[in-house]
Amino acid sequence: MQEDKAAMREDEASMTNDFSKLKVPHVLTVAGSDSGAGAGIQADLKACAARGVYCSTVITAVTAQNTVGVQGVNIVPEEFVAEQLKSVLSDMRVDVVKTGMLPSIGIVKVLLESLKEFPVRALVVDPVMVSTSGDVLAGPSILTGLREELLPLADIVTPNLKEAAALLGGKQLETVADMRSAAKLIHNMGPRNVLVKGGDLPASVDAIDIFFDGDDFYELRSSRIETRNTHGTGCTLASCIAAELAKGSPVLLAVKVAKCFVETALDYSKDIVIGNGPQGPFDHLLRLKNNAHNCYRHGVFNPSDLFLYAVTDSGMNKRWGRSIMDAVKAAIEGGATIVQLREKDAETRDFLEAAKACLAICRSNGVPLLINDRIDVALACDADGMHVGQSDMPARVVRTLLGPEKIIGVSCKTPEQAQRAWIDGANYIGCGGVYSTNTKANNPTVGLDGLKTVCLASKLPVVAIGGIGVSNACSVMEIGVPNLKGVAVVSALFDRECVLTETQKLHAVLTEATSIVR
Numbered sequence: 274m275q276e277d278k279a280a281m282r283e284d285e286a287s288m289t290n291d292f293s294k295l296k297v298p299h300v301l302t303v304a305g306s307d308s309g310a311g312a313g314i315q316a317d318l319k320a321c322a323a324r325g326v327y328c329s330t331v332i333t334a335v336t337a338q339n340t341v342g343v344q345g346v347n348i349v350p351e352e353f354v355a356e357q358l359k360s361v362l363s364d365m366r367v368d369v370v371k372t373g374m375l376p377s378i379g380i381v382k383v384l385l386e387s388l389k390e391f392p393v394r395a396l397v398v399d400p401v402m403v404s405t406s407g408d409v410l411a412g413p414s415i416l417t418g419l420r421e422e423l424l425p426l427a428d429i430v431t432p433n434l435k436e437a438a439a440l441l442g443g444k445q446l447e448t449v450a451d452m453r454s455a456a457k458l459i460h461n462m463g464p465r466n467v468l469v470k471g472g473d474l475p476a477s478v479d480a481i482d483i484f485f486d487g488d489d490f491y492e493l494r495s496s497r498i499e500t501r502n503t504h505g506t507g508c509t510l511a512s513c514i515a516a517e518l519a520k521g522s523p524v525l526l527a528v529k530v531a532k533c534f535v536e537t538a539l540d541y542s543k544d545i546v547i548g549n550g551p552q553g554p555f556d557h558l559l560r561l562k563n564n565a566h567n568c569y570r571h572g573v574f575n576p577s578d579l580f581l582y583a584v585t586d587s588g589m590n591k592r593w594g595r596s597i598m599d600a601v602k603a604a605i606e607g608g609a610t611i612v613q614l615r616e617k618d619a620e621t622r623d624f625l626e627a628a629k630a631c632l633a634i635c636r637s638n639g640v641p642l643l644i645n646d647r648i649d650v651a652l653a654c655d656a657d658g659m660h661v662g663q664s665d666m667p668a669r670v671v672r673t674l675l676g677p678e679k680i681i682g683v684s685c686k687t688p689e690q691a692q693r694a695w696i697d698g699a700n701y702i703g704c705g706g707v708y709s710t711n712t713k714a715n716n717p718t719v720g721l722d723g724l725k726t727v728c729l730a731s732k733l734p735v736v737a738i739g740g741i742g743v744s745n746a747c748s749v750m751e752i753g754v755p756n757l758k759g760v761a762v763v764s765a766l767f768d769r770e771c772v773l774t775e776t777q778k779l780h781a782v783l784t785e786a787t788s789i790v791r
């Protein structure tokens with residue numbers, strides 16, 4: 274639409290803009306709010322976020338809506354819709370406008386005026402009229418404005434079966450052949466492309482949509498996901514199309530990507546239960562959630578996990594003739610609450626295989642698994658986090674690479690190091706060696722006094738490490754500082770014949786010691 278004018282604006286902008294700054298693809302959605310957050314503005318925001326595109330919002334109506342249906346609609350006065358449009362379009366460089374619920378002809382007119390004043394690269398029109406629950410979101414009064422003025426500006430219009438029927442004056446669509454002829458007739462109203470969506474096509478095994486570009490028809494099929502969670506599929510599809518267009522994609526490719534996204538998101542969230550009604554929302558942020566899903570306890574670090582912290586040592590386990598997996602399994606069975614793989618001598622490939630196997634064991638027991646020092650291994654196996662020393666990669670860099678959900682621990686001997694770990698975004702610190710140990714060469718000890726000093730200065734929870742075992746764990750915990758949450762042990766568990774028994778013994782000692790402290 275009005276590409277010349279849009280291109281001119283782009284040129285003007287390029288003269289004044291600093292290109293060392295990154296231009297973010299930008300979709301503006303002009304739609305209604307859904308309080309249940311499955312459809313409307315909320316779906317648009319999530320869909321654009323999932324596709325890596327910025328989304329601004331002009332709200333045309335506020336609906337009271339849940340998985341049962343629409344309980345109320347409050348239309349935003351058209352002057353105020355105009356004000357929102359002006360705020361966004363006059364200031365932010367919008368690439369694509371996507372429309373959803375346009376509840377009155379007045380609002381359609383206001384939108385048309387704004388698009389004339391501030392042309393954009395592409396316009397996606399999702400002609401929302403009736404919710405899947407059957408409630409009216411925009412009445413027939415908008416139809417003439419839609420057909421005669423908005424559709425001719427649209428790069429693509431995406432009616433579902435009912436909306437296509439309404440645009441064509443009420444004739445019901447029941448077959449793929451009906452969808453094709455509807456697409457052609459709607460194309461005659463002026464949009465460059467038409468997508469008739471067949472989510473509600475009766476008795477279809479696949480989810481079939483018909484795309485028509487004025488010359489050719491494309492039958493787009495995806496498998497139909499058996500789920501009640503289809504509320505908001507239409508809004509999501511249109512927003513994804515807009516997002517891909519904003520990135521510069523051709524229209525048909527944008528539609529294919531969007532359809533694939535909807536199918537994947539439906540499949541991913543087919544069993545989630547939100548609300549008691551017949552139609553639930555689905556989960557757009559599957560990529561992010563995939564991680565959180567895989568995480569111990571949805572990625573929420575609990576400092577009490579530091580209670581009995583088992584740290585492996587490959588040499589030790591090899592000497593006793595067991596694999597790292599067997600060692601980890603026994604430690605967890607004995608009561609270990611967190612596990613760290615510290616394999617200084619392992620070959621990378623072996624380490625990764627072992628890490629994956631240990632992760633499976635830890636996940637099935639709800640115990641977090643961290644990797645010592647090796648961020649490549651932590652990333653490759655999607656471990657729950659990392660532990661780093663003062664000469665390893667800085668915690669702040671590790672945080673950037675692992676993201677916000679993962680656990681990061683830092684070895685600290687001094688209050689200054691503890692302060693730095695906190696600033697760098699660590700979750701806990703390991704303080705030691707408390708006693709001397711032969712698992713770490715040339716490692717000066719801090720003693721119980723040093724441990725106490727660091728605990729008192731630390732804003733993060735602390736786990737004590739270094740030469741701790743059944744005989745002295747009690748004295749360590751008895752220093753009685755609230756943020757000392759437990760002990761980390763290597764030899765006391767793994768340089769022994771039976772890991773299970775030793776872990777059980779240590780667990781009993783710690784339980785006893787902490788009950789005295791409390």
Ligand SMILES: Nc1ncnc2c1ncn2[C@@H]1O[C@H](COP(=O)(O)OP(=O)(O)O)[C@@H](O)[C@H]1O
Pocket residue numbers: 405432433434470471472473480481482495496497498499500503505506507508510532535536539
């Ligand atoms: N159960 C399903 N499985 C897979 N895709 C679906 C399913 N239901 C809808 N879709 C797809 O979601 C998109 C939105 O379609 P539809 O539900 O018909 O629109 P609306 O939400 O506007 O009624 C279409 O691409 C459609 O094929």
Ligand SMILES: Cc1ncc(COP(=O)(O)O)c(N)n1
Pocket residue numbers: 304305306307312313314336338373374401403404405406410503504505506507508
């Ligand atoms: C505010 C608003 N906008 C659009 C829809 C359509 O979504 P669906 O067809 O999936 O019910 C809706 N229910 N609510």
Ligand SMILES: [Mg+2]
Pocket residue numbers: 405472503504505506507
């Ligand atoms: Mg639907």
